[in-house]
Amino acid sequence: MISGLNEEVTVLGRTFHFQTELTRKVDLYIRTEVFVGGKIVATREHQLLTRRPFDEDAVRTAMKEQHARVIESTLERAARYQERKQNGVDAGEQAQAAVHVPDFDIQQARSDGPPSGDQRAAVASAIRIRRIFGKFRLRLRLDQEVADEEIAERLATAARGFAWIKSSPTFAEIRLDEQMRCHLVSDQVDQWLKGDRQPEPAMEIWSEIVRFNDYVTEINHRAELIEFDHQLLMWTAFQVRDSGMSDAILDHLQWLSGRASDLDRLIDQPKDVSDETWFSQLCETLTQLPSAAA
Numbered sequence: 001m002i003s004g005l006n007e008e009v010t011v012l013g014r015t016f017h018f019q020t021e022l023t024r025k026v027d028l029y030i031r032t033e034v035f036v037g038g039k040i041v042a043t044r045e046h047q048l049l050t051r052r053p054f055d056e057d058a059v060r061t062a063m064k065e066q067h068a069r070v071i072e073s074t075l076e077r078a079a080r081y082q083e084r085k086q087n088g089v090d091a092g093e094q095a096q097a098a099v100h101v102p103d104f105d106i107q108q109a110r111s112d113g114p115p116s117g118d119q120r121a122a123v124a125s126a127i128r129i130r131r132i133f134g135k136f137r138l139r140l141r142l143d144q145e146v147a148d149e150e151i152a153e154r155l156a157t158a159a160r161g162f163a164w165i166k167s168s169p170t171f172a173e174i175r176l177d178e179q180m181r182c183h184l185v186s187d188q189v190d191q192w193l194k195g196d197r198q199p200e201p202a203m204e205i206w207s208e209i210v211r212f213n214d215y216v217t218e219i220n221h222r223a224e225l226i227e228f229d230h231q232l233l234m235w236t237a238f239q240v241r242d243s244g245m246s247d248a249i250l251d252h253l254q255w256l257s258g259r260a261s262d263l264d265r266l267i268d269q270p271k272d273v274s275d276e277t278w279f280s281q282l283c284e285t286l287t288q289l290p291s292a293a294a
Helices: 056-087 117-122 124-140 148-167 169-173 176-194 199-221 223-243 247-256 261-268 275-287
Strands: 005-011 014-024 028-036 039-048
Touching (some): 014 039, 014 056, 028 056, 028 176, 039 056, 124 169, 124 199, 124 223, 148 169, 148 176, 199 223, 261 275
Antiparallel strands (some): 005 014, 028 039
16 A cells, blocks of 8 residues: 655745645546645646556655655745746746747748647647636736726636636646646635725735736747747738638637737637738737747
């Protein structure tokens, strides 16, 4: 019998309980769960490819490694989150991608075609993650200022948005610390809505939601996504310039959902958008792709 691992760690001023155990579905899995006050706020599973009978020592080692890795990663990213919160640093200012997208003239450039099926498969999980947070950002209008008189309505929308994210199958794919922050910020929203709804804490909660959104959109700075997006943006820009927008191009553009708020709005409500507007926005999004640090 292989015993589970349990450990309490303080993260961002809260006590988190990390529990790692061996579970069996059809196959064996190492499952790490994170609790706050008895409530699960994050999970991570890893399938074990073992022979039968399996090596218990090897399994124990794998469990210890996953348990330690989850805690270490959570502490590291929580520290980065706290540093950004204290310094007011935007995710886009802090993160630097490993890919350089040079200046270009779209009229002179050439397109290599859309990304292949293999390319799409390689970034599919990352695209699902950024898409769900892109929809969240669009639904909450996080790039727009919120007035005192509308804060209650906006936080009620945020509560529905968080519930939607947490119920999505994609939620299990995001990083543990992001799952945790999602639960904790969501709890803040729910508590305010159930309480006396004072305006001052409401604005701080809204700021926390904005910081959380900046944090999770760091996914757009992954080198493989920048390469993918660059190729897809170039191809769609050429198609729109030469043949106009079509349903087939719109299907491809769904892979870009979550990359840029202005482009997301067009993708979300494409009706009556002119080809000129599409072309201009695709080119603008291209120029906004992150560059490598000098």
